[in-house]
Amino acid sequence: MEVNLKHLNLTYPGQQPLFQNLTCTLADGELVALVGPSGSGKTTLLNVLAGILTPDAGQVVFDGTDVTRATLQRRNIGMVFQDYALYPHLSVLDNIAFPLKMAHVKKRLRYQRARQLAELVAITPQLAKYPAQLSGGQQQRVALARALIKQPAVLLLDEPLSNLDANLRVALRTMIRRIQRQTHVTTVFVTHDQNDALQIADRIIVLNHGKIQQMATTTELYQRPQNQFVAQFIGQPRINLIPMTAVRPYFAVQLAPTLLANAVTVGIRPEALESATTTATTLAQLPVRLVAQWSVGKEQLTTVQFAQTTLISTAVPATTQPLTTTLAVRANGCYFFDAEGNRLEMGVPHA
Amino acid sequence: MEVNLKHLNLTYPGQQPLFQNLTCTLADGELVALVGPSGSGKTTLLNVLAGILTPDAGQVVFDGTDVTRATLQRRNIGMVFQDYALYPHLSVLDNIAFPLKMAHVKKRLRYQRARQLAELVAITPQLAKYPAQLSGGQQQRVALARALIKQPAVLLLDEPLSNLDANLRVALRTMIRRIQRQTHVTTVFVTHDQNDALQIADRIIVLNHGKIQQMATTTELYQRPQNQFVAQFIGQPRINLIPMTAVRPYFAVQLAPTLLANAVTVGIRPEALESATTTATTLAQLPVRLVAQWSVGKEQLTTVQFAQTTLISTAVPATTQPLTTTLAVRANGCYFFDAEGNRLEMGVPHA
Amino acid sequence: MLNSRPTVRSTLKALLYIAPLLVISLAFTFWPLLEAFAMGFYRHYNFYLNQIGSLSLANFQFLWHDAAFQLALRNTLIFIIGVVPVSIGLALLLALSLHHARHFAKLLQTIYFLPLVTSSVAIAIVWRWLFSAEHGGLNGWLAIINRTPVDWLNDPRYSLLALIIVCIWHSLGLNIILLLASLQQIDRRYYLAAQLDGANSWQQFTNVTWPLLTPMILLVSINAVIVNLKVFDQVYALFNGSAGPANADLTLMYYLYQKFYVEDQPTIAAACGIVLFGITVGLTLGTLWVLRRHHYPQRGWSPS
Amino acid sequence: GCGQQRTSQSTRVTVTFWHGMTGHNKTVLQGLVQDFNRSQSTYRVVANGQGTFSNLQQKIMTAAKSKTLPTIAQTSYTNVPNYVKGGLIAPFNTDLSAKELAGIQPAFLKAGQYQGKQYALPFSKSVRIMYYNQRLLKQLNLKVPTTWKAVQHVGQVAQQHGLTGLALDRAYLGELNDLAHAAGQPLVTTNLKVNAAAPQTVDAVQPLAHMLKTGTAKTAGADNYGNVRFLKGRTVLYCGSSAALGLIQASAPKNFQWGTTQTPSYQGQRANCVAGNDLVRFKTGTKAQRQGGAAFIKYLLQNRQTIRWATQTGYLPVTTAAATTASYQRYLKKHPKFKAAASELKTSYTDPAFLGYSQYLTALQTTADDLAVKHVAAATTLNKLQQTTETIIKTNQN
Amino acid sequence: MLLPFIWMVWASVQTPTYTATLTTPFSDWHWQNYLTAWQAAPFGRYYLNSIIVALATTTGQLVTSILAAFAFTHLRFYGRRILFNALLVTMMVPGELLLIPNFKTLSALHWVDHYAALIIPWTASVFMMFTLHQAFAAQPRTTYYAARLDGASDWQYLWRLLVPMNRTVITAVGILQLISTWNAFMWPLIMTNTDRLRTLPLGLLTFSSDIGTNYPLLMASTVLVIAPLIIIYLFVQKNLILGISQVKWHEKSH
């Protein structure tokens, strides 16, 4: 199912407009991750897709059919609500089997299917319990199973894995991805975990204040962020932002004049800030003072002070070296943004 | 406030026993992260601490006083519930200020404090709204502010950041840590995000099936997991587990006889599986076949096939090299587990 | 808390909360109840001098053989069967439509509310007029569908039906208000989820509304059973101080009233009260049993 | 001024009086009470309306149980046996002289006697009379009927014209009783013999039963009183209480021409059952209060008050003297419709009061319903009545 | 639904003739019926009494029921079920039987002819308690715990959180009980002897007697009696609908 959102406007009563002229297209069978800060309108967007909210203006088009005003049932959507919305009076098994019951699937068959899905989300031991007797993560998995069972045309997942531990989350997102591939269902997956997004999404939509900042593939988003917001939003630890004026003297290469004219901020990803070894790809050499170094799991984090700015790097090996040193800025991982925050193309740097 | 849990037993009606003889101590002013798979009993443990659940046996001791049967108000606890439990008929401001209202703090003063906290959790624009008008993450932040406002003796946070985007999460956990340091409040922090746990916790409790698997500092937990479960639970991507029998022939060093006798499984962290460069710290050289390589954000992931097992490594650089190669197992990041899953001390390896 | 066991302390505390209700109930319901029920076993009782001849079951034997009592019992049961299901079904239907009404919801609500405040005397008069053979509004409609007019209130074959109609109409407002209030409390998310899961309106009703409304339906049903078993005012008002044509609308409560206040037979009335009470308890338990079979652990508190 | 009055009031003996009068009648009664209080300074009567008569009955019952009865109350003499059994009421014999008692209409007086003592004195009394629709009678070319035969005839003629002959109250017990009385077989005699199943009784009831069966006579049913039907103007006759005169006058449409007459006779005999209420005096309270109660009743029995009561409410004058006064006669002249009731006094009688009377009334109503609603044969239902009544009387005697 | 109500208002401005026979055509609007009715009895006094009694009774009922429903739903104690069921059973008692024993009690307490007799025995409503019980039982537990942890005592939680959160149901039962108190007839009649304490429904007695009823005046006074209830209802009606603050999902349109 190809999904088009056309010129959506939406304002919550008594609030500022949230969506203004929001437009995007999800290709048939695509898994799109929807990311954005809290309150950016992700849930709202899913609700519009599901038909729970009707936009003030604009259209929701499924495979060419305008469904903006179609009822919820007719859209054939599977959804995991952010707060699950499990039926409190039904057991886990019945909760999962509910969509099939609505489709008049025979009891035996639907329980069989429900059990299969319960197995997939690892909830089998809890089948006889009621939602009130489940832990948060268990509830979430029931909600996921319920959304998956009926093989919907569009799957909307609102942070379906937020309450799960890392291992289970990896397992389930892989499972979701597999099922999604098999059934070729267009899926929107809201997540706060960039790994989720980066690992399984075909494309990622970055939303902020109700505006789509960028919609692109994982790699593109990371490597070619459209603007400062996206660059800052994607990537852990966060990208380092330095005023252009502060870095300018240290550039080892010649930058295009337009770039120099417009760039206001420079963004350097932590892994692009390396122990100084001048190579072709080094853009600049920054003299810094080491502040702290520590490791988190397998990651070695280093914070350094550069001029007024504290920078973070993941590419400095554990060291007992002098406290002041020079770090190299790798071209691949360094971005320039103009005053509006839009990224400027660097062009080919001149050595 | 020092918190002791002594020999707790707890069984949900009609279920298997959850806690059996659970004992642990939280030092005064400590921030403890509580991690564990979904359904392992984290929320339950918090509820016992808060007094919401009374253990079937055992004691909860606060600073030497047995509070097992003390009422909730008397414990002076701040808590963020997994489902927030905001008061639906109160505005955000009033929700946050509620604990102070109960403490008969003057209106002006409590609203002032509430506004300060709202600022800290970045919810200020939403102060006049009601919980039903908030996004998931906004609700969570309100709950957090409410828990923090009254400067409790013990702070219990049940996945307080699960619905927040990475940046906000980092900001808030830092904020929590700062406040916790300032007020010296003993804190238990349930989280599924290992970064949260690893970054800010003084110590981490790993819970599984209602049993404490290990309680240790961040580094110790990662570097010296007590058992296979902990090793597997902590670390992203997951540790590679290989049957001892499969690896045995490839060891480059001589292992202690007891180790050889008891070890059943070998665990190798992804970052300890490096492109073969024999150094003193290399334990073994594994012949593998490259399966796939891809990058996620700044991470380079490689899966290789070794005997029957698929291994994952983050220490193999992007390569177009031959499909079969040898990978080195770094000692620091390689563990041996016996049949029960307990980690065996390696002793000093002999080259 | 959640799983804490009752203690002496907690019991004392709870009793403090219940005390106001309990004390008043004890003083003005339990105690007089004992006194009134005891009377059912008195024989040769001088009501004013409070002289008790002896204790016996004679009053119950009298009831057993009394044709009027048998009639009252039969009428009451027919009446209950006629009123309770219909009035609750109808109330549910109307409450649902009011709940979903987007336009005039307030106005409609008010319309259903008005019968509640209208005094039963006024209602009875109006219904008497509606039922009246010559100009009755009801007969007007019967005429439209080509039926012979019916003398609703004076024909023993129809007068019980007339009473049933009036009582259904009268009880609607109360049931609607309670059900509506309860419908409001159902989280809308469940409906949204159900719609997404493909449930049509009927399925939403059976799978979401009904189960989540069960506590209130239970309450409304029990209340309806209790109130209607005790129906008296409406009979008295509708038939102007009689029990309908040839006692066709004689209910147990009317019988009790008649025996007590008109015929100076308080002991018989008390015995009738005991029987009525027994029937009420029985029917209530039955209702509870039917509606409470599906009990699920709630996020809230375990209901008793 | 004010202060003085208060002292005089506080020294007065308060006599409480519960009555069942409402509306206009209540106002008239309050006036009488006020005048009594002004007429002397020993007693102060406080009259309180307690709703309708059935409400009042309930109140008395309740108050009796907790010994908070008023000094005097309005009630039906038929309750006397019951109250005596409960030890509630005190007779008037000591307070009213034989002469004073003798002045009361005999039928009324006799009603209040029980076990040889005068427990009740008449107050708001009425009889059954017959109302007729003048225009319809004229239209049907009929005279005002004076016998049941004539009434039956009116019924037949009226039916042919699509009209109803006779309207009755739902509780047309008076008419039934009157018929039995006229046939010389009171349903229950003074010495508690039951004659319901007597052949003469059955015969006497027959014409009425027949009219009810054929629909030439109709009872009021849920309307309770036949005057509703009568006022609609499609009914020729209505047998009802004289107490309704005022109400009918007030409710009758402007162009409605109607008159009243005595109830029809049966085989030349006429009997007229007295209805209405009496006054009783309770044992509660002080002696002075009881005396005050008696004093008030005596006051009411004086000509002036009796006539005032009768003329302003439409009830019958309870003393023979009052009935014959010129002023009352003047009143009757001016209001000819009230004449019928007054003339009934000669043929009026009262049912004996006995323990279980109210149960008997229920049984009698069943008979009335049997005839009017179920159209049961007169003999059958009267037989049943006979048995029931006998049982009632028997069980209440031991 | 509305027909009887409309007819009531309609009849209140007719002549007795009209209402007695229903045959004469409509003549005129007799608005003076209202004045006549008002003057026929001390309605001012009745109003005052009705207002005092109804408000006091309803308030009392709400307080006792809220307290008890809270205890039954939120507290654990011995005999909870038994006590609850016992109270439930009192709903099933035919009230007419209790009138006389209660009168005895009240007159022993010297409450007869005092407001106390009209108010206090009615300040316990098991029906209301039962209704609130059902509503309170459906409240999410965590809100209670959160409040307790926030330092609220049971008492504070009850009045500051539980009651406002159940505003809808409380208003609903409140108004239902208010109506039944307002229209109560037998009890105030039996428990009072004089007009000083009587309530509005007793005022309606003025227009009916043993021989018939003055319908227009009765209807006019009935309208006068129930008017305050309608006004109160219109005032609280907004409370019968959940406020935006509590609706978890309110669709924008559709």
Ligand SMILES: Nc1ncnc2c1ncn2[C@@H]1O[C@H](COP(=O)(O)OP(=O)(O)OP(=O)(O)O)[C@@H](O)[C@H]1O
């Ligand atoms: N009321 C209850 N009745 C029965 N079982 C329960 C109840 N509450 C929790 N459980 C069970 O107890 C176990 C522990 O639950 P708990 O909520 O403590 O898990 P958790 O560690 O918080 O999980 P999560 O990370 O998913 O929130 C789960 O298996 C759950 O199903």
Ligand SMILES: Nc1ncnc2c1ncn2[C@@H]1O[C@H](COP(=O)(O)OP(=O)(O)OP(=O)(O)O)[C@@H](O)[C@H]1O
């Ligand atoms: N019913 C409502 N009334 C008013 N404002 C609302 C309502 N629902 C949401 N909002 C506001 O709209 C904005 C977007 O909300 P939405 O729930 O879509 O955010 P989100 O992206 O899902 O956030 P989160 O990640 O925290 O769940 C938020 O600022 C929120 O406060």
Ligand SMILES: [Mg+2]
């Ligand atoms: Mg959201």
Ligand SMILES: [Mg+2]
């Ligand atoms: Mg949990």
